[in-house]
Amino acid sequence: MQKIKFNSSKVISSRLIYGCMRIAGDNTPADKTKGKLALRTALEVGYTHFDHADIYGAGHCESLFGELLTELKQETPDIREQLIITSKAGIRPDPQRYDFSADYLTTSVENSLKRLNVDYLDMFLLHRPDYLFNAEQVAQTFEQLKASGKVKHFGVSNFSPSQLSLLQSALDKPLLVNQIEINIHNISSLTDGSLDQCQQLGITPIAWCPLGGVVYPAWGNTFSKADEQRIAAELARQAELYNCSTWQLILAWLLKHPANICPIIGSTTPERIVAAKQALSIVYNHADWYRLLEARNGYPQP
Incomplete structure (x- = not known):
C-alpha cells in the first residue's frame, strides 16, 4: 500500500482510505459480522486510515469499529498507534442543519471517542460548512480540543x-485535508479552485464517492443515457488497455492528479477492498486522462 504524508504534520496515511459509513449495515448480527470482516480485510492489505462520522449508522458504525478495536488490541496491543482514525461532525437532523457551535462539536468528539473506544482522534473534520460559522469561534473550539488531547489534527x-x-x-496550525466529492460525474473541484488550493497550501484532497457515475449513480446524477454509454465505451477501451476493471481505472484517473487525491473505498466486499489496491500500480497515461474527460464531457477540450 502506498503511503502519503499530510501537510507539515507527522500524519502518514495509506493512500487509499477505508470509509466506514456502511460497516454496520442494519446493525443486525449478520451485518456487523460482515462489517468486521471488511475492516479486518482492509487492515490486512495495508489500509491504515479509517474514516468515520458521528452520523454514520446513527453512531453504530463507530461503535462497531470500537468493538473490533478491542478485539484487535488483544492480538496486537499497539494497533491503535498504527492507525489513523478520523471522524467528522457538523450535520444535525430535525431540522436538517449544519452546526459548528462549540458545545455540539465538543460533545460530538467526546461521544465519538467513547464509541470508537479510543482516547483521541488523529483527525477531526467539519462535515459540511455551517453558513453561520464564526471562524474565530471554531478556531477556539479546535484549540480546546487539541489542548485536551482529544484531537491531534483538523x-x-x-x-x-x-x-x-x-x-x-x-488557525495557527494548517488544516490537513478537505474531503470532497470527486468522481467522473462531479468534476467541479477541477474548475472551482478546490484542487488548486490544495496544491498551493499542501492540503490533501480526500475523494468521497470516487466511483460515482461508474459503479453506482453519483449524487444528483445528471448523466443522460448517451453520456453513460459514451463514458462506458471509453472506460471499457482503457480498461482493456491497462488490463484492469473500469472502476479500478477510475481510481487511477483520480490518483493521476498532482494534488495527490486520496480516494475513500467504502465497499464491504473483501474482494473489492483488496482489488482497489491495483489502481495504485496503474501507470496512467496523460493523454488517456484527457480522453476520458472528453468522453465525460461529450466534446473535446477547447
Whole structure:
C-alpha cells in the first residue's frame, strides 16, 4: 500500500482510505459480522486510515469499529498507534442543519471517542460548512480540543476554497485535508479552485464517492443515457488497455492528479477492498486522462 504524508504534520496515511459509513449495515448480527470482516480485510492489505462520522449508522458504525478495536488490541496491543482514525461532525437532523457551535462539536468528539473506544482522534473534520460559522469561534473550539488531547489534527469536508481560506485564516496550525466529492460525474473541484488550493497550501484532497457515475449513480446524477454509454465505451477501451476493471481505472484517473487525491473505498466486499489496491500500480497515461474527460464531457477540450 502506498503511503502519503499530510501537510507539515507527522500524519502518514495509506493512500487509499477505508470509509466506514456502511460497516454496520442494519446493525443486525449478520451485518456487523460482515462489517468486521471488511475492516479486518482492509487492515490486512495495508489500509491504515479509517474514516468515520458521528452520523454514520446513527453512531453504530463507530461503535462497531470500537468493538473490533478491542478485539484487535488483544492480538496486537499497539494497533491503535498504527492507525489513523478520523471522524467528522457538523450535520444535525430535525431540522436538517449544519452546526459548528462549540458545545455540539465538543460533545460530538467526546461521544465519538467513547464509541470508537479510543482516547483521541488523529483527525477531526467539519462535515459540511455551517453558513453561520464564526471562524474565530471554531478556531477556539479546535484549540480546546487539541489542548485536551482529544484531537491531534483538523480538516474540513465539502468546503469551498473561500470557506477553507476563511477558517484557515483564524488557525495557527494548517488544516490537513478537505474531503470532497470527486468522481467522473462531479468534476467541479477541477474548475472551482478546490484542487488548486490544495496544491498551493499542501492540503490533501480526500475523494468521497470516487466511483460515482461508474459503479453506482453519483449524487444528483445528471448523466443522460448517451453520456453513460459514451463514458462506458471509453472506460471499457482503457480498461482493456491497462488490463484492469473500469472502476479500478477510475481510481487511477483520480490518483493521476498532482494534488495527490486520496480516494475513500467504502465497499464491504473483501474482494473489492483488496482489488482497489491495483489502481495504485496503474501507470496512467496523460493523454488517456484527457480522453476520458472528453468522453465525460461529450466534446473535446477547447
